[in-house]
Amino acid sequence: MKKLINSADSVVEDALNGMAAAHPSLRIRDQVVYRADGPRQGKVGLVSGGGSGHEPLHAGFVGYGMLDAACPGEVFTSPVPDQIIDATRAVDGGAGVLHIVKNYTGDVLNFEMAAELVEDVEVTSVLIDDDVAVQDSLYTAGRRGTGATLFVEKTAGALAERGAALNEVAAVAAEVNERSRSFGIALSSCTAPAAGKPTFDLPETDVELGIGIHGEPGRARVTMVSARELAGVAMEAVHSDLPLQGDLLVMVNGMGGTPLMELYVVFAEVAAFVKGKGARVARSLVGNYVTSLEMQGFSVTVCRLDDALTRLWDAPVETPALRWGR
Amino acid sequence: METALFVAWFEECARLVRADRDRLTRLDAAIGDADHGTNLDRGFTEVLKALADSAPGSEAEVLTTAGATLIRRVGGASGPLYGSLFRQMGKALESPVTLAAFAAAFEEGVVAVERLGKAALGDKTMVDALAPASRALALAVRDGVGVRQALDQAARAAAEGSKATIPMQARKGRASYLGERSIGHEDPGAASATLIMAALAGVAG
Numbered sequence: 001m002k003k004l005i006n007s008a009d010s011v012v013e014d015a016l017n018g019m020a021a022a023h024p025s026l027r028i029r030d031q032v033v034y035r036a037d038g039p040r041q042g043k044v045g046l047v048s049g050g051g052s053g054h055e056p057l058h059a060g061f062v063g064y065g066m067l068d069a070a071c072p073g074e075v076f077t078s079p080v081p082d083q084i085i086d087a088t089r090a091v092d093g094g095a096g097v098l099h100i101v102k103n104y105t106g107d108v109l110n111f112e113m114a115a116e117l118v119e120d121v122e123v124t125s126v127l128i129d130d131d132v133a134v135q136d137s138l139y140t141a142g143r144r145g146t147g148a149t150l151f152v153e154k155t156a157g158a159l160a161e162r163g164a165a166l167n168e169v170a171a172v173a174a175e176v177n178e179r180s181r182s183f184g185i186a187l188s189s190c191t192a193p194a195a196g197k198p199t200f201d202l203p204e205t206d207v208e209l210g211i212g213i214h215g216e217p218g219r220a221r222v223t224m225v226s227a228r229e230l231a232g233v234a235m236e237a238v239h240s241d242l243p244l245q246g247d248l249l250v251m252v253n254g255m256g257g258t259p260l261m262e263l264y265v266v267f268a269e270v271a272a273f274v275k276g277k278g279a280r281v282a283r284s285l286v287g288n289y290v291t292s293l294e295m296q297g298f299s300v301t302v303c304r305l306d307d308a309l310t311r312l313w314d315a316p317v318e319t320p321a322l323r324w325g326r
Numbered sequence: 327m328e329t330a331l332f333v334a335w336f337e338e339c340a341r342l343v344r345a346d347r348d349r350l351t352r353l354d355a356a357i358g359d360a361d362h363g364t365n366l367d368r369g370f371t372e373v374l375k376a377l378a379d380s381a382p383g384s385e386a387e388v389l390t391t392a393g394a395t396l397i398r399r400v401g402g403a404s405g406p407l408y409g410s411l412f413r414q415m416g417k418a419l420e421s422p423v424t425l426a427a428f429a430a431a432f433e434e435g436v437v438a439v440e441r442l443g444k445a446a447l448g449d450k451t452m453v454d455a456l457a458p459a460s461r462a463l464a465l466a467v468r469d470g471v472g473v474r475q476a477l478d479q480a481a482r483a484a485a486e487g488s489k490a491t492i493p494m495q496a497r498k499g500r501a502s503y504l505g506e507r508s509i510g511h512e513d514p515g516a517a518s519a520t521l522i523m524a525a526l527a528g529v530a531g
Contacts, residue, residue: 051359073402074361074364075361076359076360076361077400077402078401078403079401080397080399080401081397081398081406104403104500105443105498105499106401106403106404106405109403109406109407110401110402110405110406133503134502134503135505139502140497140498140505141498141500141503144503192359192361195351195355195360195361195364200355200356212500212503214358214500215360217504217507219504219505220507
């Protein structure tokens, strides 16, 4: 393993120190990342969090029009209740706080515990579970939360910025999750610093289909094929679960180790697929947003937009990793 | 059973988890996200610090301190789950701490884990080691065997339960995302639960 770290034990702390130094718009305290200008009285607070290793998710999305605080856990490990409690109290402007939680057992348990313990703040939680690679049945932990998290944080953040009430912000968050689906493909594994070696072995000739964002193996392993065919696999999986129609918000997300050039190659195929189904790419995002350390590969997330959601997506945002219109 | 024994239990937990940290992480890498050994090592190290700082005055206090520390320091799923196990045991433990009192408290702890994780026997989780251990303790109480033998039987039951997870398909936690590909791997949570029971049998001997 060769990584730009000082030690595996201090990697999260060291990275947060770097974020604080690079972004004066952020304030970092006790492993929680806040907007330096918050909280604002009367505004619903948005708190998200999860394991580190998915940068820029979530800390890179703290700022105007998006999150008020992010709780980064250890690498690929959910945050602890203390962090979430601190964040929730700190961002409450009297209008309550929305917890945006990805559906992973650890994230769910720690956010649940925190929400129970913060009795002095009104908290509502929304669970993100957009990954169609996971069969949603009684016999699994349910679908994972992946790329739709960014869509939810952006749209709910825009609504909260306008001064909407907690129940309205939570309703939009849930609606965006309902309208979104994702599918991911890995060309390589990744190496968590503390583990010191790749999470799984993937031969040069193979790819993993239906991966999450933690370097975990996917649903199946197949022989490597062209970008067109891989994009087709991902889009068929999405389309068969939520038929593509009307205006779509489409994100082709890099897993951390794939050049932007290749992501654009994939996006061209995704756009052609969408067109082939008679739908329209109304808004798009291409780049590394929800990553898995240095894993090679991509995920595609699609959200069926309506006019209201399009306006929320277009609303100004000013965060380290997402910024427009302001 | 006395306070010092419970403190020794956590010292032994910390030692066994440290020694087996890489194996636990490898088991987790196969079907999860490769952080189980690292997380528990960090958690039990914090438990020892908390026990040294707070000098708990009773067996129950040792357990609740350990449980709260694991919840506050570990994160992931294992922090809240193991934290709840020990905290609930501490809340339920009656004094004097006989084998029967311990077995009853342990059962309540396991129920708390099942409830929080929404997991049952056969889901390929730590419950597959904890529940058989709990049953072994209850049987030992019924049969009137000594403490040392009872804890040995509980440790063996946990180990057998953990091995039994190998052919199972996971239905809870991150491994459940793998579907059939989770078959053929020992569950890392069941493996760490086995270490925890072995630690208790070890210090009671």
